[in-house]
Amino acid sequence: MPARTRGEHALISPEDLRRIAAWSRDLKPEEFEEARRGISLKSYGKGNYICHVGDRLESWTGVAAGLVKMSTTSKEGKSATLAGLRAGAWFGEGTVIKAELRRYDLVALRDTQLALMRRSTFLWLFEHSAAFNRFLVHQFNERLGQFIALAENERMLDSTARLARNLAWLFNPILYPGQSLTLTISQEELGLLAGMSRQMANQGLAKLAGLGLLEVGHGAVTILDLDRLARYEG
DNA sequence: GCATTAACAGCCG
DNA sequence: CGGCTGTTAATGC
Numbered sequence: 001m002p003a004r005t006r007g008e009h010a011l012i013s014p015e016d017l018r019r020i021a022a023w024s025r026d027l028k029p030e031e032f033e034e035a036r037r038g039i040s041l042k043s044y045g046k047g048n049y050i051c052h053v054g055d056r057l058e059s060w061t062g063v064a065a066g067l068v069k070m071s072t073t074s075k076e077g078k079s080a081t082l083a084g085l086r087a088g089a090w091f092g093e094g095t096v097i098k099a100e101l102r103r104y105d106l107v108a109l110r111d112t113q114l115a116l117m118r119r120s121t122f123l124w125l126f127e128h129s130a131a132f133n134r135f136l137v138h139q140f141n142e143r144l145g146q147f148i149a150l151a152e153n154e155r156m157l158d159s160t161a162r163l164a165r166n167l168a169w170l171f172n173p174i175l176y177p178g179q180s181l182t183l184t185i186s187q188e189e190l191g192l193l194a195g196m197s198r199q200m201a202n203q204g205l206a207k208l209a210g211l212g213l214l215e216v217g218h219g220a221v222t223i224l225d226l227d228r229l230a231r232y233e234g
Numbered sequence: 235g236c237a238t239t240a241a242c243a244g245c246c247g
Numbered sequence: 248c249g250g251c252t253g254t255t256a257a258t259g260c
Contacts, residue, residue: 187252200238202254206253218250218251219246239258241254241256242253245252246250247251
């Protein structure tokens with residue numbers, strides 16, 4: 001397993017920023033440019049930790065490419081996924097606004113490139129841009145819903161239902177506006193996200209496919225009925 | 235039992 | 248060929 005972290009400080013092009021950040025598309029030109037100049041790109045190898053609980057990660061963070069798991073570890077050592085983050089996801093506003101330490105672990109499930117926005121840039125946008133604040137409110141709202149659903153997740157739902165929830169989150173239309181309903185993701189990666197073995201992920205996918213909720217491809221999943229997938233309870 | 239790891243043939247890109 | 252899938256067998260909590 002490679003244990004490397006590659007180049008940093010590369011600036012992002014306007015096209016790439018628009019592509020990976022839905023919020024940037026609604027900014028005024030001067031706000032957009034301020035955002036762009038406050039963002040640098042950084043790469044992480046597959047399997048590497050991006051940060052641990054308690055780290056001081058000062059930047060607001062976007063996934064430019066790859067796949068990230070946000071998780072916590074309980075006192076007993078059990079790990080629970082808080083959210084899967086695919087390209088286009090942005091997170092960490094809570095810790096940036098409150099200037100506190102990270103309350104979760106972040107792992108790159110595959111080779112991943114992150115976009116890091118300086119805290120000062122984030123706070124400037126927070127202060128100046130109505131569009132940016134609108135985005136944040138919507139994002140907070142969706143994540144709150146996710147975390148409430150999480151409470152019942154572990155004990156009440158079987159593995160197929162947990163898989164369904166985790167998958168549905170990756171297709172949240174608020175967090176990922178305009179995203180395709182097909183995602184390139186292996187069954188092993190889904191297993192890592194949903195907290196189960198590859199074989200269980202395989203069986204869960206087959207079950208959900210049998211119900212017509214999704215379609216299984218080679219290293220890919222296509223969602224057919226997002227609402228029912230998100231509500232699936234076994 | 236139910237889930238996990240290990241193993242392997244088969245298929246896809 | 249390398250990576251992923253689908254399945255079975257052995258093992259563990």
